[in-house]
Amino acid sequence: MKKALTALWMLFLFSIPLWMENLYVVHVLVITGIFIIAAMSLNLLLGYTGQLSLGHVAFFGIGAYVSALMSLGFSVHVTSDAVVGMEPKPVWLAIPVAVVVAGLCGWFIGKIAFKVRGAYFVIVSISFAEVVRLVAVNWVELTQGPMALNNIPPLTLWLPGLGEHTFWKKPENYWLVLTVAVVSYVVVRRLVLSRAGRAMIALKENEPLATAVGVDVTRYLVLTTVVSAAMAGSAGALYAHYIRIVDPDVFLFFYTVTMVIMVVTGGKGTLAGPIVGGLIFGLLPEILRVFEIKPELQWIFYGVLMVLVLYFLPEGIVPAARKWWHQREHREGRGRSAAATPTGRPGR
C-alpha cells in the first residue's frame, strides 16, 4: 500500500512537465527543487546532529563555482609568471568534481569547526561563508568577481535511446533536478536509518552521554558535514548549469536563511520536513507575487511566519501534522498504536 502510494506520487511528480503547459511554473519548480536539495542537506546537520550551520550556502556556492569553472576552463597566475590553468571540461565531469570539492571543503570545515559547539559553531560557519564570498568577489582573475561567470554550458549527457543530449529546456532540467532530489532523499534516508544516523541523533540528544557510550562524536559530525556539504554542492552545480550564470551573490547569507527557514518550518530532523518547507517557501513567493505584494513585505511576512511557527509549532509542520493525524486516528478508535510518536526519531 505504502509502496504503491510512493510510486503513484513519483509518477505524478515525473509527469508534471508533460501536462503543465506553463513553462514558468516548471521553472519555479526547478528552482524550488534545487533549494529542496540544499535544504535536505542542511537538515542533515541541523535536524539530525543539532548543529546550526549558518554558513551552509558556502557549500552551495562552492559547488556552483567549481562546476562552472571546470566547464568553462580557467587560468590563474599563481606568481607573476607561473600560470595554473585548465581547458574546459565536459559538464558531466564537472558536476561530480564539484560535489567532491564541496565534500572536501565540508571535511576541512568539519575538522576545524567542531572543536567548538553551539553559538561558537554558528559563528565559525557564518565567518567561513563570508570569507568564501569575499574571495569570490575579490579574486577577479578566477571568478570574474561581481562581473559573474557567464555562458556556463548546460549539461550534455549520453542517454539511452537519445544519444548525445544537451539539457537546454526546462522540462529536461526539471527531470534532472527531480532525479537528483530523489537520489539525495534516498541517501539521507539510508544514512539516517543506519548506525551513523543513530549516532548522530544520540549526540544531538545528549553529547556527553553519546561520548560515554562510545560514539566517536567528532568523526560522525565530520562525516555528516561531508555528506551534507557534498549534497549542497550538487545543488549548487545543478543551479550553475541551469541558470548558466554564477555571481558572488550565490554566497549571500540570505540563501542560508532561506534554507534554515525551510527546514525549521517543515520540521527539522524529519525526512519530509525540508521537502514540505521547501515547497512552501519555494512556491509562496510566486503566489504572493500574483497579489503584487512588494518583496520587502514578503520578507517581513517570512520573518513573522518563522517566529510564529517557532512559537506555536516548535517542532515544525511535519511532526505537528503527524501528531494531529495520530490523535485523530486514536479518537476514531482505528489506530492501535496511536500514542504520539516520540520526537526526534526518524520517521517517514
Add this chain to the structure above:
Amino acid sequence: MLGGIYALLGIGLTLIFGIMRVVNFTHGELYAFGAYMMYMLVMLLEVNFFLALVLAVVLGVALGAIIEITLLRKLRSANIDTTMLVMIGAWIALQNTEQLIWTGVAKSIDSPFPAAPLVIGPVSVAWNRVFVFAVALVLIVGTYVLINHTRLGKAMRATFQDRETAALMGIQIGTINTATFALGSGLAAAAGALLGPVFVAYPTMGDLAALKAFAIVILGGLGNVVGATIGGFILAFVEELGAGYISSGYRDAMGFLLIIMVLVFRPTGLFAQKEGVG
C-alpha cells in the same frame, strides 16, 4: 574611530549573550535603526544634531525593550537554538521593514562639524571623527561604570554567574533581562547613530556590523566588557592593516579570518582567564 564603534557594538552584544544566553541576530538591525533615526530626526524633522543623537539612543533602548518583552520573555526557558532562530526571524522582519519605510537607497545625514580637519602635528583628523570617538569612549566608560559600580550592574553580574541563585537572592531576572537587552540595543543604536552621519545609512548596513560584533565578542571572550573593548580596537586595527598591506577588497574578510583563527587556537577568547562580566 572605527575601533570605538566596534567596541560599542561588541559590548552590547557580549552583555546580551553573557547575561541572557541569547545570540542576538537583531543587533545589526538596532545599529541600522540608530542610523535611520538620525536620518529621520536630523534630515526630515530638522531636530538639533546632538538632541537627535540622544533621542536615537533612547529610541534604540525602547525598541530593544519591546523586542525583549514581546519575543524573548516567553522563551526564557527555551533552548538556545530556538531563541536564535526566533531572533533570525525578527531580524529578517526588521530589516525589511526598514527597507520598506526608507527604501533601499542610501541616505546621507548632515553633520554640524566643520569640514576642515583638526591638525595635530603630522596627523590630521576630521572633526566629526574626533566627536564620534569621544562619544564612543564616554559610552564605553559609562557602561563599564554601570556594570561594576551600581546596584543594577551588581544584579547583572550576579545573573551572569548563576541565574538560579541570583533569582533566589531576590533579583528579578525578567527585569534584568529587559534592562540588559535594552542597554545592549541602546549601545548598538548609539553606534549606528554616531556612524550614520560619517558614512551613509542603508537597510543592510546592519549585516556586516552584526557579524563583526560577533567577531569582537569572540575575540574578547563572552560576557567580557573589557575584552570586547580591546577586541573592537584589535579588529579595527587588523582590518586597516589588512586593507593596507594585503588588499582593500579583503578588508572585511580579515575579521572573519581572525574569528576562525581565534576559535581554533583559543576557543575561549583572547583574554578569557575566566568568564565573567566586567
